[in-house]
Amino acid sequence: MVTYYPELAKRVRSQRDLQPDLYGDFDFDRQPDRLATEPDVETALPSWAGDRAPILADDRVMELISTATLLGDIVADPYAALMNSYSLTQLIDMLKTACREGVEAVPDAPPELVAFIAAMEATPQWLDFDLVREGARQERIPAALLAPFITRGAFIATFTNSYAALPMALTGALSGKRAARRVNETASFFAVTTLPGALDRYGPGFEAAAMVRLMHSMVRYNALKRSVKGGRKWDTAIYGMPVPQVDQMPAGMIGQYLLALKAKQEGRKEFTAEERAVVEFARYRCFLLGLPEELLPAEPAGIIHVMHARSGLLRHGFDSICQELVRGTMSAYLRPGTSLFDRCAEAVEKSFSKFTFVRTFCGGNNDVAEAMGVTMGPTDLVRIALTAPFILGRFSVVSRASRIPVLRDVTDAYVIGLLKLRLATYGKPEFTTDSTHYTPVAH
Template structure:
């Protein structure tokens, strides 16, 4: 089965929105949303259908390059070398560059018509302001979605987020978040922009490999790492933390949330995630998330359980660690337990084998007034906003280095699946 064989209008069998949207509990939640946000969170039928169909859409431009080079006669190593040279010196520096590479970089280097560089810069700054808290929140929100086979199966088959490898892949994701959100991180030649392309190719490689496997349930799940699921990931770095991090004291305005939406839309564009229906404002983003939660099928089973239960142990101190790092690791491990205990739904936490939440769950609650006070000062005293940005940039880089040392993130395509 190839990606081009998806029939127009096809929606995965596990996209359960229409089966569940009329349920009393969903409509009660809709009323609560309406009272809080002052608008109806239930999206239009047009948006829901476009969202559902996106599970059969992916990245044909990058897929053509992967098919021709990575999975063709050249092989993955030669493909990686070709890509690295084009990123470092321009596609014109690649001798006998294949047409698929030229087309890929034409798209990659052409700014979309909707792009607002100032809004992208503001969105990146807001994301930086959330510091390391957003790393914990974004991953925790993903744990909640590990109930869905379309998200869980690619991660489980590849093995990157399960068992002993979970820590490495999680920290690669953090490196990606840091790179793309640094000032100028998405400019031509910047590390964030190059990271986006490497992650894009990694996703395509996994998708192509999975589509060859007989156990991939195309009719039920759509294509692996689809536009539908990838767009939800972008929401996990914008509107979702923009709302949820108020619980820690961060004072993010609707305008700032919309700036993060625009920032992550551009990151998505560079990643090959380019839906025409991407939310344009706060209202549309809330409506998309409403549809995402309603449509869930909860079929991931043991694979989802493994991914959820691998997350927190990945931060546990390792035997033989020098004592200073071990102290930092012990503290960070319990901080992660606290964040996860606060943000993961209690029913989800209790359903899995997880570390005890108490007393670590009190940590986010205790620090909220401190962060709220600091945010108030930042918003009112000239000069503190720029200082806060510098401090958060330093903190998140130090946090990352404590976890990985001097090891560089690889973003390498998975060549063999664990099963």
């Protein structure tokens, strides 16, 4: 029974009417097996991170996560479904043109594209663009100075659950080259969105968000339709909606979740002015990615509660597919060249990524990480010890300098220049998925 989020529930049910070919047989009244509502089951929320009891006792958050688990993308999915009438290249070209020049620049623009862009242009009422710009200025400092060393570690955290990881396995991301491309595309997306004006209507971040949404919708479409044709039926009774919005929330809000934990540890119920800007920036970026406002709390307690609820209601599962994804991503070579510098940088990045994964997603337990395919040895600790003073020291100096008015512009120019170099290292992102490379997955 819908009590707290009728509009969200209406959006979920509208998917069948908007895309009957895709969702006509989808049972939106049935909760998939992935949704763990029983009190005594193992879930994706480890005991060291939080307690499930407050989640199970909160009918509002239970309804929110249960509903959002069935939500795809009501504007990007119909556009991706046009692959029956248009080529992949045509869909991408039309979307890029619409982002760069406006929908009116696309000859005979299909109504699905018009609706897609209009939804992204519909600026939410809560948005404070001054805060978004300030948040972007702050966020491009870690994007330039820290993200290159931790993105892989955060990326593999998405593979630690069988239910959430299956779409990625289906796309063939088990192999080293494809895994490397996905990691670099992820790093590129989050980096480019922090550039000045990137999230403006005609900015590169706006376009990147649209492309990411199209990619997710293509995965969603191919999982539900192509898997049937290939004899590998996507079991909606078990896995529910492929790439639901609730699974995109952790990647979009992980930084803000860590800020919320910091505030809680310091006994604060509200964010500082600086933190508020970063949170507003992240919320708007998530909005452009298609996440509903209901999944984007603005206060520390709300962020922690919703993030824990998503994990606490996601049934535990870590199988051979997850292990392959983790190992394939950890072994992938991310650098553009093979010079001595590139190989050394790659080794340092892997060590920092392992450390990030162990500390942030395994509660500092090396045994838990090793069981998932991430082994951190003495050599990794030596690399971190030798390079951390420079990496973390530079980040600290630049962060402090950015708070001094007389140094702010100079610091920002330095960070922007470095960020552009990082983007060149990541390579040109494609933000696409090719169904011809999809891999059979045993359920």
